Amino acid sequence: MAYADHQMKKEKYSPDVHVGRAKKLNLFPHEEIPCTTTLYNYIDLGLMETKNIDQHLKIRRKTNKSRNRRNKNIFGDLIEKRPDMVDKRECFGALSRREHVWNMYPYH
Numbered sequence: 239m240a241y242a243d244h245q246m247k248k249e250k251y252s253p254d255v256h257v258g259r260a261k262k263l264n265l266f267p268h269e270e271i272p273c274t275t276t277l278y279n280y281i282d283l284g285l286m287e288t289k290n291i292d293q294h295l296k297i298r299r300k301t302n303k304s305r306n307r308r309n310k311n312i313f314g315d316l317i318e319k320r321p322d323m324v325d326k327r328e329c330f331g332a333l334s335r336r337e338h339v340w341n342m343y344p345y346h
Contacts, residue, residue: 239286241265242277246288253277253293 241260245251251259254274260266272280280286281293290296 239280242272243287246286247292253281 242253242256245256245259246253257271257274257277260271261268277286281288281290
């Protein structure tokens with residue numbers, strides 16, 4: 239971990255470059271080299287001397303802020319408020335609100 243801190247703070251390497259370089263040059267046994275995600279998590283948790291401010295690309299990233307979308311789903315009237323003629327099933331379809339379209343086949 240001290241080697242990773244030195245590479246990231248002094249040499250300005252990113253965690254991904256450090257992991258790739260350590261694997262390529264066989265600087266440590268393969269079991270001792272953490273993955274890139276683990277290094278980023280250690281930095282975020284404060285387990286390393288390297289801070290997010292030391293990583294020039296990470297502080298430039300724009301985090302997407304969540305925003306509330308008001309009234310995204312605006313539904314129509316409640317089913318309890320529908321007209322009585324709909325319950326009688328004398329007319330059908332969306333046209334029944336504007337024009338009374340009578341059902342010619344009430345039992346089919």
